[in-house]
Amino acid sequence: MKSFPDADASSLDEILSNNRKWVEEKKAADPEFFHNLSKGQKPRYLFIGCSDSRVPASAITGTGPGEMFVHRNIANLVVHSDLNLLSVLQYAVEVLGVKDIMVVGHYGCGGVAAAASNKQFGLIDNWLTNIKDVVRLHETEFTGIADKDQQLRRLVELNVIEQVRNLTKTNVIQSALQRPNPPRLHGLVYDINDGLLHNLNVETSAAINEFQHIYGIEDVKHAEQVAEQAQQGKVSQGADL
Numbered sequence: 001m002k003s004f005p006d007a008d009a010s011s012l013d014e015i016l017s018n019n020r021k022w023v024e025e026k027k028a029a030d031p032e033f034f035h036n037l038s039k040g041q042k043p044r045y046l047f048i049g050c051s052d053s054r055v056p057a058s059a060i061t062g063t064g065p066g067e068m069f070v071h072r073n074i075a076n077l078v079v080h081s082d083l084n085l086l087s088v089l090q091y092a093v094e095v096l097g098v099k100d101i102m103v104v105g106h107y108g109c110g111g112v113a114a115a116a117s118n119k120q121f122g123l124i125d126n127w128l129t130n131i132k133d134v135v136r137l138h139e140t141e142f143t144g145i146a147d148k149d150q151q152l153r154r155l156v157e158l159n160v161i162e163q164v165r166n167l168t169k170t171n172v173i174q175s176a177l178q179r180p181n182p183p184r185l186h187g188l189v190y191d192i193n194d195g196l197l198h199n200l201n202v203e204t205s206a207a208i209n210e211f212q213h214i215y216g217i218e219d220v221k222h223a224e225q226v227a228e229q230a231q232q233g234k235v236s237q238g239a240d241l
């Protein structure tokens with residue numbers, strides 16, 4: 001039977017050394033830095049990005065500890081059956097009260113490129129099917145772009161737009177829209193060639209509201225009234241809510 005390789009003490013030396021250096025720097029700038037952070041978190045942002053090592057959430061946004069809640073997966077997908085994403089989203093919105101949620105894609109995304117191909121990669125193919133669905137939704141535009149690089153760049157953008165739309169379909173966001181000051185949703189693309197983040201202005205486009213008649217939920221007050229009437233026997237069971 002094969003055993004796990006022995007942990008080589010030196011393999012983590014650099015990481016631990018970097019950590020100690022960072023701690024000293026933070027303490028030098030603010031002796032109370034870690035004490036203050038230990039009291040709790042109230043981040044303003046939720047970042048949903050790709051797992052790609054070239055897209056470090058804090059570094060590209062200039063945010064520090066305590067400022068941004070983060071969820072990352074391959075190709076920054078918002079999948080309705082992904083309990084991990086949904087748990088992060090619910091906690092961020094309903095407990096932490098984040099003000100801005102950003103889906104951040106990036107040009108040169110391997111996941112997007114893999115999905116655009118017809119090659120097999122194993123288990124991950126099932127995950128990447130979500131991006132193939134984006135191609136299907138935008139097939140005319142996608143196939144109309146002759147240049148392959150441009151085609152992939154556009155697919156990265158379309159994928160971000162669709163993932164922001166997917167956020168709006170969740171009960172977490174739909175419920176938040178019923179309350180004052182719901183979080184704002186943003187779609188961004190990071191360019192690994194020059195380090196710049198670009199705002200796709202998804203929120204200000206019709207992209208979010210376009211399908212609200214399908215995914216939106218009824219006004220809470222109305223639903224409460226109907227429930228109250230049902231309790232008083234004024235509406236028969238199974239009434240159309």
Ligand SMILES: [Zn+2]
Pocket residue numbers: 050051052074075076106108109110111112
């Ligand atoms: Zn990626």
